[in-house]
Amino acid sequence: MSDQSATDAEHLPPDLDRVQRALVEWYEADHREYPWRQTEDPYEILVSEVMSQQTQLDRVVSAWRDFLEQWPTVDDLAAADRGDVVGFWTRHSLGYNNRAKYLHEAARQIVEEYDGEWPRDPEGLSELMGVGPYTANAVASFAFDNGDAVVDTNVKRVLYRAFDVPDDDSAFETVAGRLMPEGESRVWNNAIMELGGVACEKTPACDGAQCPWREWCHAYQTGDFTAPDVPTQPEFEGSRRQMRGRVVNVLDEYDELALDDLGPRVRVDYAPEGESGREWLRDLVTDLADDGLVSVDDANGETTVALDR
Structure with a gap:
């Protein structure tokens, strides 16, 4: 048995189809309505991803709308003065100004080097200025439904708790890839990130958020909700x-x-x-x-x- 197969067999439930359906149905029944989830425009999605780096999503909404009102298309952003873009970033307290510079440069690449045609996979998107592997995969997933399974801090926490996956990047990637239904990166990556954002936060809300994986969840069954980013077990008395x-x-x-x-x-x-x-x-x-x-x-x-x- 290969290392990947061994990891799958050890950490994933045998009824994988049910696990997948449960998460997707939970997400589609009710989820946070962020505006960038209503679009498949790679430009609008890239803007949201760059703004969301280390910034709470609720704070990003108004900035994202204001940005797109000022520069509605990738051509508009490419033609903008870089100082204006950086100034916008500063006024909206969006963090490091280099992100604004890279976003502007990526827009120019799309217009000048790619003739307005966006790369459609993570490898191609990662060639854009300032676009790392995570952002490239997010844009490929949400714009083109052509990404890999996302593995961020929230997803690691979900996998660690739900399926007792060890705190190892390779193991997380293997299990996350096996979990994702083939060809469904858009809905799946949105769903599993939503799970980590509303049900499996650092302080879990398993019942309140009606987590769809309670039936299989190792943490829910044992009461141990530690995780790589949650080093101490939540208080049990009175919980x-x-x-x-x-x-x-x-x-x-x-x-x-x-x-x-x-x-x-x-x-x-x-x-x-x-x-x-x-x-x-x-x-x-x-x-x-x-x-x-x-x-x-x-x-x-x-x-x-x-x-x-």
């Missing part, structure tokens, strides 16, 4: 994970309980109308019901919860 476990343990003993009878057995400070009260508990058991662990019945004005055996 949502602990409370979920208490609900299941209580129902294992009592089989079925009304919501307000269940609450005090889950936490001693339960008060129906309080912060950790009926609304909080209803949200918790709804998550467990979505995972197929409990059933919730609303009848005769009372909510009862039972273990789904």
Whole structure:
């Protein structure tokens, strides 16, 4: 067995098709609506990628729109005065001004050296000034659906937690490549980055974000949410994970309980109308019901919860 095959077999679930479908369906059902996700224009995508380097995405939105209003096309940017481009970058607090210079130079390359025709793969795009491997792959993926599996810090964190992939760049690349459905880099790379951005952040929101990989996730099953960029394990005492476990343990003993009878057995400070009260508990058991662990019945004005055996 080759090293790659061994890595796949060790870290990927056997039902890989289900894993892939679960992530794509989760992403397509609901995701953050950034404007550059609505375009396949390589120029607009390149601008968003360069602006997003070490800058929070929510801050990039207005700058990206302002930039494209001033220079709507790659020809417009190529013809612009470089000082104007750098000045824009500074006014919008977009970080190192060299990024503005490189973006302007890349636009000139497209117009003058490529006759306006964009390279369509990561290798060709990496020939543009200031475009490194990650950015080249992003543009190839999102503009042309012709990229490789993205492997950034967020994706490494997802793979480390979900499939117990070791903290090794080669292993991350191998597993990420095997996970991505062939020929679907646009939706897949968007989806897995979204997963790392809203569900598998440094402080995970597995249930709140309805992470589609909870069924397979090593971290979710063990409660260990450390990762390469998360060196200490999040506090367990009082956590949502602990409370979920208490609900299941209580129902294992009592089989079925009304919501307000269940609450005090889950936490001693339960008060129906309080912060950790009926609304909080209803949200918790709804998550467990979505995972197929409990059933919730609303009848005769009372909510009862039972273990789904």
